[in-house]
Amino acid sequence: xxxxxxxxxxxxxxxxxxxxxxxxxxxxxxxxxxxxxxxxxxxxxxxxxxxxxxxxxxxxxxxxxxxxxxxxxxxxxxxxxxxxxxxxxxxxxxx
Numbered sequence: 001x002x003x004x005x006x007x008x009x010x011x012x013x014x015x016x017x018x019x020x021x022x023x024x025x026x027x028x029x030x031x032x033x034x035x036x037x038x039x040x041x042x043x044x045x046x047x048x049x050x051x052x053x054x055x056x057x058x059x060x061x062x063x064x065x066x067x068x069x070x071x072x073x074x075x076x077x078x079x080x081x082x083x084x085x086x087x088x089x090x091x092x093x094x095x
Contacts, residue, residue: 041083041088045083048079048082049075049076049079052078053072053075056075
């Protein structure tokens with residue numbers, strides 16, 4: 001009597017669809033070089049800044065033009081402090 005059981009094949013579920021190229025590369029294979037940690041942080045910082053700015057613009061509604069300048073300055077300073085807290089000391093950052 002054989003008591004040894006062969007393990008069943010694992011089912012990984014349905015095949016995942018292929019991902020589309022990211023907007024940054026737009027399908028250009030030459031630009032798919034590995035990013036440095038600094039580039040990754042800078043991209044994330046820009047994304048955070050743009051998202052925060054859009055959120056503030058929606059919150060202020062029609063009065064956004066009155067508040068735009070000081071909110072942009074405030075967000076830039078907050079971003080500078082966040083990057084400094086991570087040890088980031090850029091000589092120039094354009095957001």
